[in-house]
């Protein structure tokens with residue numbers, strides 16, 4: 125008799141990271157179900173999750189749903205902020221509740237978060253143990269999102285909980301590179317403002333590998349900084365991406381334009397940055413395939429790259 129495939133349930137798994145993760149999980153022999161607002165052969169709705177609970181044989185639950193903060197068509201109104209908050213916090217709570225009620229528990233609950241948890245600074249260095257989560261909308265969002273993944277004591281001893289505070293995920297198939305590709309390709313790309321702000325980043329392949337490493341490595345639990353070990357500035361990113369595309373990349377994007385387009389609080393993701401170190405991630409034995417920005421940008425410059 126063929127072995128029953130283990131199922132991984134991904135809330136918000138239809139997006140940029142979720143699609144790359146789903147492909148990688150399938151190639152490793154897992155069965156993937158996605159909790160989505162849209163119907164699909166592998167999808168279940170959030171209402172179905174609430175009514176029927178986790179699918180059979182569920183070994184891992186991953187929370188990565190979230191309204192795109194940088195939707196250019198949406199103004200940064202209180203209503204949109206509520207949408208950004210609810211799409212992360214309420215969905216993560218729904219997954220935690222499904223784990224709580226499951227007769228057979230999954231081995232692990234992984235929830236995404238962001239480096240926006242840490243206060244932007246030109247001098248501070250942040251590891252997973254550093255304080256944060258309490259100074260602006262995005263940091264409080266990260267804190268609430270992380271808290272939403274807490275499990276009651278009845279399951280916290282049997283279900284490992286991992287939180288990945290992700291930097292900007294770089295890959296050709298989506299995210300920031302998707303927005304920057306054509307401006308850089310036509311030679312009008314460049315740093316944001318002075319470009320001196322830190323630029324915490326991770327290659328999509330490493331993000332996917334880190335999630336799977338957490339799933340498959342018993343000793344991994346708690347908060348992990350999902351950022352590459354090389355600390356760079358925004359200007360260094362722009363130079364590396366320009367070089368990878370054989371284009372100049374020195375036309376700066378003025379801060380005030382981004383502030384006007386996105387509002388200052390939201391634009392801060394680009395106009396300011398944090399120096400984030402993946403201390404626990406490395407201590408727990410994770411090996412980055414793309415530890416430096418040059419190899420990352422090179423892979424993001426080609427449509428042939430495997431994260432499609």
Ligand SMILES: NC(=O)c1ccc[n+]([C@@H]2O[C@H](COP(=O)([O-])OP(=O)(O)OC[C@H]3O[C@@H](n4cnc5c(N)ncnc54)[C@H](OP(=O)(O)O)[C@@H]3O)[C@@H](O)[C@H]2O)c1
Pocket residue numbers: 136137138139140141142159160161162188189190191192207210211212215236237238239290291292293294298299300
């Ligand atoms: N990409 C990055 O650089 C980065 C960095 C740090 C953190 N993160 C976080 O990691 C997660 C995944 O990132 P991603 O780049 O893969 O995001 P993405 O491509 O925008 O996908 C996120 C998914 O969330 C679901 N979603 C969107 N709006 C929603 C809403 N209002 N209510 C419920 N679900 C909603 C969508 O699934 P359906 O349409 O199928 O429902 C979508 O496929 C996000 O929460 C993001 O904030 C990403």
